[in-house]
Amino acid sequence: MYEVLVADSISNEGLAPLLEASNVNLTRKKVTEVEDLLHTYDALLVRSATTVTEDLLDKMKNLKIVARAGVGVDNIDIEASTKRGVVVINAPNGNTISTAEHTFAMMASLVRHIPQGNISVKSREWNRSAFVGTELNRKHLGIVGFGRIGSELAKRAKAFNMTVHVYDPFLTTSRAEKLGVDLLSLDDLLAVADIITVHTPLTKDTKGLLNRETLAKTKKGVYLLNCARGGIIDEEALAHYLEIGHVQGAAIDVFEVEPPTDNPLLNFDQVITTPHLGASTKEAQLNVAEDVAYDVLRFLEGNPVSSSINLPTLSKDVFEKIQPFTSLTKQLGAVLSQCMKEPVQDISVTYAGTVADLETTYITRSLLSGFLTHRIDRSVNEVNASMIAKERGITFGEKISDNTQGYANIIEVVVKGESRTFSITGTYIKDYGPRVINIDSFDIDFYPEGHLLYIRHTDQPGVIGNVGKALGDLDINIATMQVGRKQKGGEAIMMLTFDRLIEDATIESLKQASEIVTIQRIEL
Numbered sequence: 475m476y477e478v479l480v481a482d483s484i485s486n487e488g489l490a491p492l493l494e495a496s497n498v499n500l501t502r503k504k505v506t507e508v509e510d511l512l513h514t515y516d517a518l519l520v521r522s523a524t525t526v527t528e529d530l531l532d533k534m535k536n537l538k539i540v541a542r543a544g545v546g547v548d549n550i551d552i553e554a555s556t557k558r559g560v561v562v563i564n565a566p567n568g569n570t571i572s573t574a575e576h577t578f579a580m581m582a583s584l585v586r587h588i589p590q591g592n593i594s595v596k597s598r599e600w601n602r603s604a605f606v607g608t609e610l611n612r613k614h615l616g617i618v619g620f621g622r623i624g625s626e627l628a629k630r631a632k633a634f635n636m637t638v639h640v641y642d643p644f645l646t647t648s649r650a651e652k653l654g655v656d657l658l659s660l661d662d663l664l665a666v667a668d669i670i671t672v673h674t675p676l677t678k679d680t681k682g683l684l685n686r687e688t689l690a691k692t693k694k695g696v697y698l699l700n701c702a703r704g705g706i707i708d709e710e711a712l713a714h715y716l717e718i719g720h721v722q723g724a725a726i727d728v729f730e731v732e733p734p735t736d737n738p739l740l741n742f743d744q745v746i747t748t749p750h751l752g753a754s755t756k757e758a759q760l761n762v763a764e765d766v767a768y769d770v771l772r773f774l775e776g777n778p779v780s781s782s783i784n785l786p787t788l789s790k791d792v793f794e795k796i797q798p799f800t801s802l803t804k805q806l807g808a809v810l811s812q813c814m815k816e817p818v819q820d821i822s823v824t825y826a827g828t829v830a831d832l833e834t835t836y837i838t839r840s841l842l843s844g845f846l847t848h849r850i851d852r853s854v855n856e857v858n859a860s861m862i863a864k865e866r867g868i869t870f871g872e873k874i875s876d877n878t879q880g881y882a883n884i885i886e887v888v889v890k891g892e893s894r895t896f897s898i899t900g901t902y903i904k905d906y907g908p909r910v911i912n913i914d915s916f917d918i919d920f921y922p923e924g925h926l927l928y929i930r931h932t933d934q935p936g937v938i939g940n941v942g943k944a945l946g947d948l949d950i951n952i953a954t955m956q957v958g959r960k961q962k963g964g965e966a967i968m969m970l971t972f973d974r975l976i977e978d979a980t981i982e983s984l985k986q987a988s989e990i991v992t993i994q995r996i997e998l
């Protein structure tokens with residue numbers, strides 16, 4: 475049974491896939507209400523109200539996935555989640571239209587003073603001259619951040635006969651042309667726009683993007699909107715330009731600290747606000763809840779997620795295709811880690827044949843996770859493997875080759891340590907499964923699973939028999955035995971598999987024979 479904690483207000487109807495699943499036990503409680511049970515949850519679903527800190531992640535020892543029913547993941551410590559191997563997903567598409575519509579509504583309200591007029595009439599005033607507004611028609615709208623919401627807003631603005639200028643360092647000129655907007659530098663946009671609205675994520679680059687210095691470049695009388703994230707427009711700087719009358723008005727849905735209490739912007743009549751309502755529609759909430767509910771269920775049942783922040787996103791079809799190879803590389807990594815008993819500096823993977831056309835970065839992550847699992851005492855998976863490898867100074871890289879050595883596919887891994895290198899090559903054979911076909915330059919053929927002994931010895935008569943007899947005398951049954959050598963009379967290898975773990979004492983006794991060079995136990 476999977477334990478799922480829904481910590482924020484998320485549509486019940488949208489959560490139906492989880493509520494109806496027979497293998498899920500769903501709890502709807504705030505994190506603070508289940509302090510004692512935090513270690514039991516497999517999945518955590520939040521909106522923007524819950525902050526997923528490193529401290530919370532430490533308490534949620536069993537957590538595998540954090541789902542954000544919405545777009546912004548700035549309330550989730552992604553790095554700490556990734557370190558712990560916790561997948562973070564979001565629902566990036568479900569609230570786009572609602573937020574674009576809300577921004578448009580805020581813009582129209584702002585230039586026509588609708589909230590102020592409303593308050594005035596309800597105060598039994600009839601002051602028509604105080605609320606003379608401005609048309610949107612033929613005005614220049616500057617959109618900073620032209621992603622999903624920015625581009626939906628542009629369509630609506632164009633329908634109102636506005637000229638749309640955009641600034642987005644990741645937007646190509648051809649896409650801007652296709653969408654009928656004028657792509658500018660930030661400075662040029664600031665200089666030309668009558669109304670400026672921000673639609674970027676909150677990152678270290680966008681925090682305070684509109685500040686005292688940049689806002690000074692705007693037209694006198696400009697209107698500003700922030701329906702993205704508090705802090706993209708520096709609140710103190712905005713307050714300053716409102717105070718001196720340079721900025722004519724602002725519409726703010728999001729704040730640096732929510733709920734805002736002593737925020738200076740709340741003191742201005744020309745600032746209109748909403749309590750982070752961009753995504754608060756029935757439709758958006760149903761969409762985002764459904765999106766994450768399906769994704770969380772898929773993930774818990776071992777399937778790919780459709781929108782991950784810290785994992786490459788794979789379709790079900792692609793995931794199924796790569797699964798045999800991720801299992802294979804996990805095993806190859808585990809064999810390598812146990813055979814190469816020294817610090818490793820570099821891991822290099824070469825893919826050839828059918829596997830080379832697949833999502834190899836994900837397959838390499840599985841390899842790293844198989845390798846690192848045997849070296850460190852924390853949980854490693856595809857989410858955190860590359861980060862942990864980097865932390866430990868292990869470089870890694872991928873190559874594609876066309877040398878399949880006669881197989882449909884092969885994966886060769888070379889590990890460089892301080893004093894030597896070690897290599898392993900595997901293949902996945904349809905209807906037969908994974909095979910290791912070369913280990914440390916010895917051709918061999920074994921199934922990488924279970925309890926193994928990897929023995930290097932001199933190629934001479936009687937060695938195989940002696941090993942068999944010594945194990946037989948200890949009542950140890952050899953399940954399979956594969957041998958390989960490079961040349962007659964030179965060094966040779968044996969790969970033995972067993973039905974149970976072989977004790978240290980047995981290995982020590984086998985090592986006594988002079989023809990045995992090394993023995994390595996491998997547990998897969």
Ligand SMILES: NC(=O)c1ccc[n+]([C@@H]2O[C@H](COP(=O)([O-])OP(=O)(O)OC[C@H]3O[C@@H](n4cnc5c(N)ncnc54)[C@H](O)[C@@H]3O)[C@@H](O)[C@H]2O)c1
Nearest residue numbers: 546573619620621622623642644673674675701702752753
């Ligand atoms: N108010 C709400 O309730 C609400 C609802 C949904 C989303 N949001 C917020 O709206 C914002 C936009 O969401 P979206 O779905 O359109 O995201 P998106 O990822 O589709 O678009 C963001 C755009 O910002 C651009 N960008 C990134 N860094 C930039 C920079 N330094 N300068 C200029 N542009 C930059 C990106 O290239 C991208 O095109 C996010 O902050 C999100 O959290 C708020």
Ligand SMILES: O=C(O)[C@H](O)COP(=O)(O)O
Nearest residue numbers: 521522523544545546753
């Ligand atoms: O990033 C988002 O999706 C919006 O800010 C919505 O936030 P909410 O889910 O807390 O309304």
